[in-house]
Amino acid sequence: MTATLEPERMPAFYPGRAETDAETAAHLAELEARTIYILREAYARVSPLGMLWSIGKDSNALLWMARKAFFGRVPFPLVQLDTGMELPEVYAFRDRVVAEWELDLRVEHCPPEEDMDQTLPPATRAAARKTVGLRNALARDKYRGVMVGIRRDEQATRAKERVFSPRALDGAWDFRNQPPEFWDQYKTDFPDGVHVRIHPLLHWSELDIWRYTKAEGIPVVPLYFSRDGKRYRSLGEKNITFPVPSDASTIDEIIEELMVTKVSERAGRTMDKETEDSFERLRSSGYM
Amino acid sequence: MTTLLNPMKISPMKIVVVGHVDHGKSTLIGRLLHDTGSLPDGKLEELTAMAERRGMPLEWSFVLDAFQAERDQAITIDTTQINFKSDKRPYVIIDAPGHREFLKNMVSGAASADAAVLVVDVAEGVREQSRRHAFLLHLLGLRQVVVVVNKLDLVGRDETRFRAVEAEVRAYLAEIGLEPSAIVPIAARDGENLAARATTMPWYDGPTLVEALDALVPLAPPLERPLRLPIQDVYKFDERRILVGRVEAGGFEVGDELVFSPSNRRARVKSIETWNAPAPKLAARAGEVVGFTLDEQIFAERGDVASHEASAPKLTNVFRATLFWLAERTLSPGDTLKLKVGPDEANVTLEAIENAIDTQTLARAPAVGVGHNEVAEVVLRTREMLSLDDHRTNPAGGRFVLVDGFDTVAGGVISTDGYPDQREAMRVKGTNLYEVDHLLSTQGRAFRNGHRGGVIWMTGLSGAGKSTLAMRVEQRLFAKGYQAFVLDGDNVRKGLNADLGFSPEDRAENIRRVGEVAALFAEAGMIVVTAFISPYRSDRDRARAAAGEAFHEVHVAADLATCEERDPKGLYRRARAGEIGEFTGITAPYEAPETPELVVDTSKASIETCVDAIVAYVDAHLAVRARAVGA
Numbered sequence: 001m002t003a004t005l006e007p008e009r010m011p012a013f014y015p016g017r018a019e020t021d022a023e024t025a026a027h028l029a030e031l032e033a034r035t036i037y038i039l040r041e042a043y044a045r046v047s048p049l050g051m052l053w054s055i056g057k058d059s060n061a062l063l064w065m066a067r068k069a070f071f072g073r074v075p076f077p078l079v080q081l082d083t084g085m086e087l088p089e090v091y092a093f094r095d096r097v098v099a100e101w102e103l104d105l106r107v108e109h110c111p112p113e114e115d116m117d118q119t120l121p122p123a124t125r126a127a128a129r130k131t132v133g134l135r136n137a138l139a140r141d142k143y144r145g146v147m148v149g150i151r152r153d154e155q156a157t158r159a160k161e162r163v164f165s166p167r168a169l170d171g172a173w174d175f176r177n178q179p180p181e182f183w184d185q186y187k188t189d190f191p192d193g194v195h196v197r198i199h200p201l202l203h204w205s206e207l208d209i210w211r212y213t214k215a216e217g218i219p220v221v222p223l224y225f226s227r228d229g230k231r232y233r234s235l236g237e238k239n240i241t242f243p244v245p246s247d248a249s250t251i252d253e254i255i256e257e258l259m260v261t262k263v264s265e266r267a268g269r270t271m272d273k274e275t276e277d278s279f280e281r282l283r284s285s286g287y288m
Numbered sequence: 289m290t291t292l293l294n295p296m297k298i299s300p301m302k303i304v305v306v307g308h309v310d311h312g313k314s315t316l317i318g319r320l321l322h323d324t325g326s327l328p329d330g331k332l333e334e335l336t337a338m339a340e341r342r343g344m345p346l347e348w349s350f351v352l353d354a355f356q357a358e359r360d361q362a363i364t365i366d367t368t369q370i371n372f373k374s375d376k377r378p379y380v381i382i383d384a385p386g387h388r389e390f391l392k393n394m395v396s397g398a399a400s401a402d403a404a405v406l407v408v409d410v411a412e413g414v415r416e417q418s419r420r421h422a423f424l425l426h427l428l429g430l431r432q433v434v435v436v437v438n439k440l441d442l443v444g445r446d447e448t449r450f451r452a453v454e455a456e457v458r459a460y461l462a463e464i465g466l467e468p469s470a471i472v473p474i475a476a477r478d479g480e481n482l483a484a485r486a487t488t489m490p491w492y493d494g495p496t497l498v499e500a501l502d503a504l505v506p507l508a509p510p511l512e513r514p515l516r517l518p519i520q521d522v523y524k525f526d527e528r529r530i531l532v533g534r535v536e537a538g539g540f541e542v543g544d545e546l547v548f549s550p551s552n553r554r555a556r557v558k559s560i561e562t563w564n565a566p567a568p569k570l571a572a573r574a575g576e577v578v579g580f581t582l583d584e585q586i587f588a589e590r591g592d593v594a595s596h597e598a599s600a601p602k603l604t605n606v607f608r609a610t611l612f613w614l615a616e617r618t619l620s621p622g623d624t625l626k627l628k629v630g631p632d633e634a635n636v637t638l639e640a641i642e643n644a645i646d647t648q649t650l651a652r653a654p655a656v657g658v659g660h661n662e663v664a665e666v667v668l669r670t671r672e673m674l675s676l677d678d679h680r681t682n683p684a685g686g687r688f689v690l691v692d693g694f695d696t697v698a699g700g701v702i703s704t705d706g707y708p709d710q711r712e713a714m715r716v717k718g719t720n721l722y723e724v725d726h727l728l729s730t731q732g733r734a735f736r737n738g739h740r741g742g743v744i745w746m747t748g749l750s751g752a753g754k755s756t757l758a759m760r761v762e763q764r765l766f767a768k769g770y771q772a773f774v775l776d777g778d779n780v781r782k783g784l785n786a787d788l789g790f791s792p793e794d795r796a797e798n799i800r801r802v803g804e805v806a807a808l809f810a811e812a813g814m815i816v817v818t819a820f821i822s823p824y825r826s827d828r829d830r831a832r833a834a835a836g837e838a839f840h841e842v843h844v845a846a847d848l849a850t851c852e853e854r855d856p857k858g859l860y861r862r863a864r865a866g867e868i869g870e871f872t873g874i875t876a877p878y879e880a881p882e883t884p885e886l887v888v889d890t891s892k893a894s895i896e897t898c899v900d901a902i903v904a905y906v907d908a909h910l911a912v913r914a915r916a917v918g919a
Contacts, residue, residue, distance in 0.1 A: 027298040033577045037520070037534050040577070044521045044590060044631070069532075071563045071579060073525055153371055162396070180392035180614055180696050182399030182428070185628050185689040187696060205371065216564070264328045 028212050031204055032065060037184070038163055038200040039069040039147070043076070045188035046145030046196060052134070052288065053078040053105070055086070055094050056235040057220050059149040061209050062201055064218045067101070077104040079146070081133040083126070084109070085237035093221045108137040123240040123270040124278045131286045138195055147198045148288045153205045154265055158283075165197045166190055173284050197288075206265050207258045214251040225249045234265055242268045300371060300378040301506050304398040304430075306421040307407030312438040316407055316476040317370065317381055318348030323483035324498070326372035327351065348477065374483075376502040391420075391661050392614045395699065398425055402507045403432035403469075405497070406457070410437045410449050410473070414456050416648060423647040423663065424612060426464050427701060429683050433461065434500045435468045440489065441475035447491040463650055470500035509574035513537040514599030516677070516685050518630035519548070519592045523579070530561050530579040531588060536630070536684035538596075539573030546594040548586070549675030550603050552711065555582035591632030593675040593685065601675040601685055602704050603711040605829070606639065610665050611658070611700030615692060618657040619664075622883070625698075626691040627670065630684060634674060637883060640667040666700075671832055671839075678704040733813035739770055739910045741810035743803075743835045744817045744902065747828060747881060748844030749873045750859055751851035753890040753898070754819040757844060760899045761817055765906060773809060775802055776819040792870065796827055803831025810838040815910060823872045825879040840909065842902060843884040848873050850891035885909075 042049055051066065051074070053059045066074050080094065098105045110133030116125045138146070152159040162178050164186035179187045190196060204212075213220060223232040223243075230243035231254075244267055248254040279287075305313045321327050331351070339346040351370075372379050382397040398404065404425050408418055425433065435457050443449045450473045461468055472481055473492050480486035481496045495503065515538035523530045540546065540557060547554050560569040561579040572578045582588075593601055613619050619638060627636035642665045644655035658664040679686030679701035690698040734740045744761070746754045758774045765772035781788070785801055788794040799822050809816040822828050832839040851873065852860040863871035870876045886905050888898040 023298050030299060030575065033534070033575060036577045040520050040532055041631075068563050069577075070523065071525060071528075071530065071561060075525070159370065178393070178396075180699075181396045182699060183684075183687055183689065185696065187694075189626075189691060189694045191694055 024211055028215055031208055035065045035200045036069040039066055042145055042198045048143050049076045049145045050079050050143045051147040053080050055090050057209055058201055060218055061212055062149040077106050079137050080107050081130040082107050082109055083129050083237050085239055087238050089221050089223050108133045126240045145196045145198050149201045150199055151204050152202045161199055163199050166194050167197055210251055210255050233268055240270050244268045300380040302380045302401045303403055303405055304382045304401035305405045308415040308417040311407045311409040312476050313407045314349030318351035319476050319479050320482050321351055321372050323479045324372050374498050374502050399428045403504045404430050406433055406435045408437050408457055409439050410443050410453050413453050414460055420647045423464055426466055432504050433466055433468045435471040436474045436497055438474055438476050440473050441478055445489050470495050472497050472500055510537040511574050515540050515595050516682055517594040519588055519590055520631045521590055528581055532579045534577045535572050535574050537574050537682055541571040547597045547600050548588050548592045548594055549601055550673040553586040555584040555586045558583045601677050602709045603673050603675055604707050605673050606669045606707050608667055608703040609700040611698045612663045613658045613698045615697035616660050618659050620657045627688050629688045634670045634672050636668045636670045639669045676702050734912045737771055737813050739912055741813045742815050742838045742840055742910045743806040743810050744840050744842055746819050746842045746844050747822045749851045749878055750821055751854045751856055752844040752846040754844050757898055758817045758819040761902050764903050770815050772815045774817045799827040803834045807834035810835050821872050823878045841881050841884040843881045843887045845887050845889045846891040
């Protein structure tokens with residue numbers, strides 16, 4: 001049986017299941033149902049299949065829904081694209097969850113920054129390491145499908161994504177010629193050399209993720225909570241991600257903050273500000 | 289607990305924005321985001337600075353046109369989803385491109401929307417894409433439309449110009465069965481009648497765009513309709529055998545008896561399975577994804593549809609549909625594609641194009657093909673039985689996509705008019721039949737034999753040479769190492785069918801039994817060659833349904849004159865003399881196969897050539913190359 005989290009073993013960052021009002025519950029149930037449907041479509045139609053796990057709040061929620069979709073087990077490996085630059089709290093969290101949830105985690109060590117396209121601005125170049133890491137993981141484990149927990153509301157180019165988004169072998173995204181996708185009929189047939197990125201969280205917002213995290217009692221890395229007037233709103237490598245000013249030290253306070261803020265979620269990500277098209281260039285060449 | 293459930297305040301309503309190119313869709317959205325206070329801090333300044341760098345004035349459409357390529361071309365390439373809020377509720381707006389070649393993107397955006405905003409330029413009026421988009425919205429199932437007549441600022445905010453376009457739009461929408469919730473005159477660039485009421489158009493007393501949107505009703509899952517639960521997968525992670533799927537309509541409870549289509553098998557729901565749920569789940573309803581177990585281990589698989597007995601979907605292998613065709617190449621009768629209805633898949637052949645529909649004039653006319661981005665009414669036929677619904681009674685079970693190779697090339701909605709429900713014909717009469725799952729796999733048998741099992745079903749007139757060919761093919765196959773056996777009148781009528789005479793009913797039953805026995809032979813790994821006239825398509829279809837993918841139809845196509853001249857048993861002579869009633873080809877019809885796997889014509893080619901062709905077909909389709917096993 002899958003390990004369950006006993007209340008007495010719950011550290012501070014396991015928030016515990018919370019009462020949710022009926023409207024929020026109905027809304028979250030609708031979002032969750034859609035994600036579970038997509039997860040099951042992917043599992044039924046694409047093999048071998050893997051899931052990228054960044055250990056952030058979004059991919060934690062996705063992982064949680066995978067456990068729901070498959071009744072307590074995750075029937076595919078998780079892949080962490082590791083640059084060695086995550087914050088120590090992230091690694092501690094990862095090791096704990098992997099052990100308790102009995103996950104099949106494959107850590108992919110990303111190649112060094114010197115190997116990246118030197119025409120990219122510095123922070124974008126650092127992020128590009130994950131693109132290459134993913135390419136290496138795909139080549140080695142021959143995944144036909146990789147699930148990624150991106151959301152439409154995060155960033156404008158992600159807003160254009162399909163749920164099932166085919167990629168060439170080098171990971172390139174042909175955003176000008178995306179397949180039609182309607183009536184929940186996803187593209188599941190591909191020629192050799194093509195893999196598909198599957199995006200089960202596209203329809204969630206940042207606020208939804210926090211509401212769901214609270215309602216389900218999903219563990220999160222404590223870096224999301226305010227310390228000394230700052231918190232991480234989006235988790236990334238320590239060299240290119242910075243905490244933003246915030247006093248939100250509980251999930252409820254984060255939810256309150258998000259209901260009024262107009263600051264973009266990726267405000268603490270330096271690469272987004274380097275040039276107008278940094279993120280677009282990254283994504284076209286295979287970034288998540 | 290709150291008793292009245294009102295997710296409206298939290299769940300965003302999905303709005304698609306459509307219209308002819310350059311009628312101002314992206315401008316409308318950009319301005320709407322700004323006017324409702326939905327732009328992130330600094331976004332306007334960022335865009336203004338960017339426009340200055342490029343030496344051009346700020347355009348509201350820059351908000352959405354995130355891609356550099358789009359800014360350069362100044363058109364929208366793909367659908368974009370953006371959130372905004374009114375005082376009443378949140379919205380997700382989907383911007384759909386107006387360029388003709390990007391129709392597939394518009395469809396992708398529009399199909400998931402609760403409602404549509406149709407943007408029409410007051411100076412240009414209803415144009416080609418305005419009509420096409422409106423027609424497709426209706427086909428996609430959207431029923432709520434708000435029309436905005438844009439660019440009133442360019443015509444001096446003239447009421448007469450607005451009223452003319454309003455009447456034009458209303459007339460077209462009425463013809464396709466859509467009634468707009470509102471028709472709003474706006475000047476998107478200046479934000480007039482979007483979020484705030486314009487003081488510049490005192491002649492207009494209707495709602496603003498935001499007021500019109502706030503008055504729309506979100507789509508609700510069809511709880512009141514009969515249960516439809518398409519099976520997405522079957523999991524055996526542990527001792528439980530869990531069937532999973534999404535309830536598309538209606539609902540069910542633990543203990544309900546469900547019938548699975550098209551197999552017609554029945555079982556009761558033993559449990560609804562959950563993980564990390566606060567309490568056991570005893571019922572499920574439309575919109576939920578569920579996992580459940582059954583009290584009997586019946587065979588069920590992805591693509592089956594669970595329902596209640598009294599309100600099961602229709603079973604048929606032929607149906608009418610209205611489809612839109614997205615591929616560059618022309619769709620023609622006889623084309624075979626992959627059909628996807630919910631999780632179900634089947635090969636489908638375009639049997640006929642009944643009408644092409646001109647989305648401009650709505651005229652229906654006969655057509656020989658369906659071109660890029662065209663709409664047509666067609667008849668589709670599958671080999672296997674499908675469980676289908678009319679899209680008007682169950683949207684989710686009444687719509688499909690077609691896949692050609694690797695690509696989705698069409699979408700369509702099903703009409704069940706004109707073709708009968710075939711459920712009775714499919715029914716297994718015995719009531720104590722339970723499927724026992726075989727422990728040996730088909731692949732295992734194929735590996736042992738070096739070939740898959742199959743039914744080589746020969747059909748053709750009396751005297752066409754079926755029996756001669758069958759015996760020669762059997763001999764050749766055996767010599768090549770195949771397990772082969774012939775079923776013909778001689779060995780079947782002596783025992784298995786000794787109780788049958790030659791009445792039309794008995795002949796149909798004769799063919800039914802041969803079809804079932806042949807299917808068993810094929811399942812056992814044998815290649816069985818049958819040699820029966822089998823003149824009726826429905827009888828052969830039933831034999832095909834019994835053997836499924838293992839069925840291979842060979843039309844032995846000698847013409848009637850040749851057969852009558854050969855007359856090996858003197859039967860034609862006797863039929864002509866009136867000594868035999870109901871003789872195929874003379875007094876009873878022969879329905880030639882429309883899409884046989886193989887045609888051999890013994891009146892044009894030698895027997896040896898025909899045998900070669902059949903053996904070559906078997907080599908190509910049933911032989912298992914070592915590396916193909918398990919593939």
